[in-house]
Amino acid sequence: MIAIIDYGAGNLTSVARALEHIGVTCKITDKYEEILSSERIIFPGVGAAGKAMEVIRHRKLDRAIREVVAQKKPFLGICMGAQIILGESEENDTTCLNIIPGIARRFPDGDIKIPHMGWNDISVVRSHPVLEGLDGRTQFYFVHSYYPAPERKEDIIATTNYGISFASIIGRDNVIATQFHLEKSGRHGLKILKNFCDWDGRV
Amino acid sequence: MLSKRIIICLDVREGKTTKGIKFKGNIDIGDPVAMAEEYYRQGVDELVFYDITASSDKRDIIIDVVEGVAKNIFIPFSVGGGIRSLDDMHRVLAAGAEKISINTAAVQDPDLIYRGAMTFGSQCIVLGMDAKKVDKTPALPSGYEIYINGGRTPVGIDAVEWAKKARDLGAGEICLNSIDADGTNAGYELTLTSLISEAVSIPVIASGGAGTPEHLRDVFRASDADAALIASMVHYQHYTIPQIKEYLSNEGIPVREFI
Numbered sequence: 001m002i003a004i005i006d007y008g009a010g011n012l013t014s015v016a017r018a019l020e021h022i023g024v025t026c027k028i029t030d031k032y033e034e035i036l037s038s039e040r041i042i043f044p045g046v047g048a049a050g051k052a053m054e055v056i057r058h059r060k061l062d063r064a065i066r067e068v069v070a071q072k073k074p075f076l077g078i079c080m081g082a083q084i085i086l087g088e089s090e091e092n093d094t095t096c097l098n099i100i101p102g103i104a105r106r107f108p109d110g111d112i113k114i115p116h117m118g119w120n121d122i123s124v125v126r127s128h129p130v131l132e133g134l135d136g137r138t139q140f141y142f143v144h145s146y147y148p149a150p151e152r153k154e155d156i157i158a159t160t161n162y163g164i165s166f167a168s169i170i171g172r173d174n175v176i177a178t179q180f181h182l183e184k185s186g187r188h189g190l191k192i193l194k195n196f197c198d199w200d201g202r203v
Numbered sequence: 204m205l206s207k208r209i210i211i212c213l214d215v216r217e218g219k220t221t222k223g224i225k226f227k228g229n230i231d232i233g234d235p236v237a238m239a240e241e242y243y244r245q246g247v248d249e250l251v252f253y254d255i256t257a258s259s260d261k262r263d264i265i266i267d268v269v270e271g272v273a274k275n276i277f278i279p280f281s282v283g284g285g286i287r288s289l290d291d292m293h294r295v296l297a298a299g300a301e302k303i304s305i306n307t308a309a310v311q312d313p314d315l316i317y318r319g320a321m322t323f324g325s326q327c328i329v330l331g332m333d334a335k336k337v338d339k340t341p342a343l344p345s346g347y348e349i350y351i352n353g354g355r356t357p358v359g360i361d362a363v364e365w366a367k368k369a370r371d372l373g374a375g376e377i378c379l380n381s382i383d384a385d386g387t388n389a390g391y392e393l394t395l396t397s398l399i400s401e402a403v404s405i406p407v408i409a410s411g412g413a414g415t416p417e418h419l420r421d422v423f424r425a426s427d428a429d430a431a432l433i434a435s436m437v438h439y440q441h442y443t444i445p446q447i448k449e450y451l452s453n454e455g456i457p458v459r460e461f462i
Contacts, residue, residue, distance in 0.1 A: 002252060014299060018277055023365060047324050114373060117406050118429060119206045119248055119459040137460040139206065141279060143326045143375075184279045184301060186243070 002026040002197065003038035005065070009057040011183070015078065018183040019109040020101040022190055024197045035064040038195070040073055043079030045185070047102060049146070050092025052080050062097060065141040067176055069099055071096075074201040076130075077177030082148050082170060085177055091146050100172050102150035112130075112163035115145045122168050122180075130176055131157070138188055140180035148179060149167060173202035206459040207423050208248040208430035209447060210408060211437055213238060215284075216255045218264040220438075236271035242437070243276040244262040246461040250276070251304065251378070251432065254284030255353075266298050273299020281412035283331055283378075292319055294349060304378055306331035308363075310358055313372055320373025329408075330374040334362040334395055335382040347395055354382045355357040359370065362395065363402045370403045377403065378432065388414030390424040400427035408432050416442060416450035423456050 002019065004012055006028045010162050019026045020201045026042070029035060043065070045052060056062050077085050096104070096202035108112050119139045124131055147166040150156060157176070160168035168179045176196065182189040214221040219233040239250055247355045252272070254265040262285055269282055282295045283304030292303045303323075309316050309330055317327045321435040333354045347362035366377055379399050382393035393414045400407040409422045410432035434440050448461035 011296075011301070013297065014273065014301070017273055017299060021274070062444070113404050113406055113427075113429065115405075116205070116210050117326065117376065121204060139459050143279075181253060181279075184277060186246075186278055190277060 001038045001140060003035045003041050005035065005043045005058065005061060006027045006030040007042060007045065007052060007061060009047050009052070009080065011046050011149075012096045013046055014183045015042060017055060018190060019197070020197055022194050022197070024194075028061040030111055031062065032064045035061070036067060036162075038068075038073075039066070040075070040201075041068050042076045042078065042196075043081035043084070044078040044142070045084075045144075047078065049083055049089035049094040049096065050064045052084055052098055053094050056084065056086075056097075061176060062159065065097060066099070072201050074196060074199050075175045075190060076120055076196050077175070077192045078182055079144060079179060082179045083146060085175065086150065089146060099175055100150050100155050100170055101152065102148060102155070102170075103177065104146040105149045108147050110163065115143055117143045118182075118187075120160050120162060120168075122160050124158045124169075126157050128157050128169075128171060129199050130192055132195055134191060140168075140178070140182075140185040140189060142180045144179060148177070171203070177186035204457045205429075206248070206457045207407075207428075208418070209444065209458065210249040210251055210432045211247050211444075212253060212432050212434045213249045214255050214276050215265060215268060216257075218268055220462070221255065226368050235268050236275065238438075239272045239280070240275050240379070242444060243278060245446065246459070247444050248459050249430070250280040252280065252282045252300075253317070254282065255305075256285065259285075264293060269295060269300050271300035272433070281329055282456050283329070288315075289318055289322055292323060292327070296323060300437050302327050302329050302376070304331045306327040306333065307370065310349060310351050310360065313368065316369055316372040316374050317343075320375070320376055325375035328374050329349045329376045329378050330366075330369040331378045332362065332365065332369075332399075332441065333380050333381065333382050334393070334399075336392075345398055345399070350382055354380075354385070363398055366399045366403050370405050374405060376406045376408065378408040378410055379413060380432075384412030385410075390418040393422060393425040396422055396428050397426040400429075401424050406430065414441075416447045419447065420451055420456060423451070424459045
């Protein structure tokens with residue numbers, strides 16, 4: 001069973017539908033026991049970091065997330081999930097979970113439009129089991145105004161260019177997180193979701 | 204590199220598309236879910252469902268359509284038409300839509316943009332704008348006026364001013380329809396699209412007038428539009444998505460992978 005962590009964000013059902021489509025059973029939950037007893041965990045999300053962390057703390061999901069990560073269960077963050085696992089976010093000056101040290105930074109104002117919205121390429125800088133078997137041009141659907149900036153270069157799995165080059169996939173040990181929306185990125189997104197569902201959490 | 208998005212618009216009335224067509228293999232004519240699946244397979248980047256159901260007691264049908272689409276296609280799609288409240292937005296988003304589009308309701312109650320953005324995030328809120336060329340006046344300095352009620356009623360608001368106001372209120376994107384170009388198949392309104400896409404820093408979707416792939420190239424070259432909305436040119440099978448993308452790619456416009 002896969003637990004999709006419920007912190008009140010709007011698009012949890014989209015992730016659940018994508019999993020259903022690839023034949024994987026999941027449960028949207030905010031219950032500590034259900035999260036702890038699941039085999040792997042997905043933290044999806046859209047919205048603002050401040051609000052997300054507020055709900056996470058209020059529902060005591062921070063403890064559940066830390067414990068499953070410590071147990072080495074495969075953990076996937078999507079969009080907001082790639083930001084709240086960092087140490088902090090510039091969005092609402094939020095202290096986050098610090099599972100991967102770093103900051104979620106806002107795109108600099110200038111020539112680019114914010115949010116970064118649409119299909120963009122990724123360049124894989126470090127191979128990873130969840131990225132296996134992707135063919136053709138790897139473009140994914142992004143919608144975000146903040147991007148992950150991990151402290152350690154080794155935590156960057158893939159990068160994307162949008163005015164600047166930023167980390168579009170980050171990961172360490174059993175934790176992997178994509179800034180783009182796997183559930184809205186067509187066949188490539190479904191392929192990564194499927195790979196995650198088959199991943200043992202080891203790199 | 205960020206690709207220019209090709210977005211197909213499907214007008215839906217009481218659960219059926221109004222430009223029903225027959226795909227190869229005799230997929231149900233006028234079934235929006237089947238059409239969405241076909242376009243998804245062809246490699247469209249995004250879809251818009253516009254609910255033109257007139258009677259309010261049949262409004263719920265669109266929710267069934269949204270659920271059917273969400274089960275089978277995994278690209279973003281938005282829903283517009285008849286959305287007037289946070290409750291309406293919530294129902295459509297919960298059924299699986301990525302974004303909602305508001306037009307007349309936003310003009311009548313601009314704060315709806317703000318409330319929607321605060322509740323669901325700016326990325327969910329698309330401002331649909333119908334604009335028509337008029338004489339420049341002090342009240343309409345851009346020479347483009349906003350219309351509501353499906354382009355029938357002028358409201359005396361300047362298009363550029365409205366776009367900026369909507370951005371300030373939290374709209375995440377603008378779908379800009381030219382009333383003059385709409386239905387002509389003669390190309391997008393390039394001046395209007397440039398004006399709006401350069402006036403705001405949020406993504407702008409050009410809409411109205413697309414008849415050939417050249418029209419998409421022209422609007423992407425002439426303006427800062429991030430996406431182009433198309434309808435009849437694919438519904439009537441004059442072109443497929445791969446044909447349009449191949450053309451644009453050869454013309455140097457960045458597009459997402461196609462079959």
